[in-house]
Amino acid sequence: MRDKIVETKLRLLTLQLDNWKKLHDVITYGLDKTKPMISAERERQFTEIRANLLQETEHVFEELGILSELSGRAMNVLQRCVSVRGVRELSNEEVRRLESEWNGVFTKLGVVQGQLKSRRKTLAGQTPLTYYLSRLFPSLQPARR
């Protein structure tokens, strides 16, 4: 059985995670002092990723029920990262804080993704009938290993 709500949440989460990974890639590039060039194209990519995150984060977090938990952290990351050049000019302490905040968001999203995939897997082994029966009579559910 396929649950549309689970699938939609997974889709939104995958898109969100994808953008957080891309943001991490650009930040890492910005922080790498051995790469002296920060091209206009890279700045454009950065702005695009940031714009997507800024407009979508709140909606996606709300859909996933993690808005209150992650909204502040996500905004901290997005507000500190103004541009690739700006990231390069951050102090060590600010970089450490940025990494910690990014990691907090990424970890939580990864955990929720795992939970949703687990839910999808459980549902895949059920028919609509067994699903509704198991909801009506929870004691009939097989024990979890």
Next chain:
Amino acid sequence: METRLLILNADPVFQDRALGIFDEIDDTETRVVRRLPEAVSVLLAENFDGFVVEGEAAIALEQATNARQHFPSLNIICLAPKPHDEEFISVAHQQKILRVSTSGGERSLRRQLHAFVRSLAQGGIPAEGIDPCHSLIGNLNQFSAAEILQMSCLGQRSGRFTFKSGRGNSEIYLAHGSVRHAVFGSLEGESAVAEIFRWRQGRFYFEEGIISQVQSVDRPWAHLLIDNLQKLDETMELSATGPV
């Protein structure tokens, strides 16, 4: 078997009407990308049964047409608000792009998308088998189609190359070191050759001495090679312009 769809949508979080419908279709795996270069890059690396382009009519059609140039055999569907003007219909027909209106009712959209996915699921891929008469067998991730065809054409070979990959099976017939006929699904001739040039995964088999009665390619091998390598370069260039 799961049907794999690649969906190009610039705003997949808020413009997700069609995505919501794909979410409910059983045995369908979807991957969403936001930009065409990203889509090209993914299509080069992985096999998809269908490519869905969603957006404003003119932009979506341009992206779908662009994708068609690089992936001649791909099943492409264009989802746009009002894809009814004559030019849109004509281009979509010419490029073999299916068009679906997203401005109609939910039920109609659902029906059309379900039908599209069903049509993809019906086109299965024949099982692979090795015949003792194959005189050359190999992997496309070690030798590209261009390399092995170049080698066979230089050796003035005549025979049939069979290419088998997740995208399907295709055949290229050589006659005295020239490509005489190529077929992949509904594609024939140079467009089939162009498609096979892009394959990076799969196996190939060569059977000496089998000559096609049909001739769908009449250009010298060297011209085909240069043209297709140039096209491949353009595809790689387009995929390289994607974000990070």
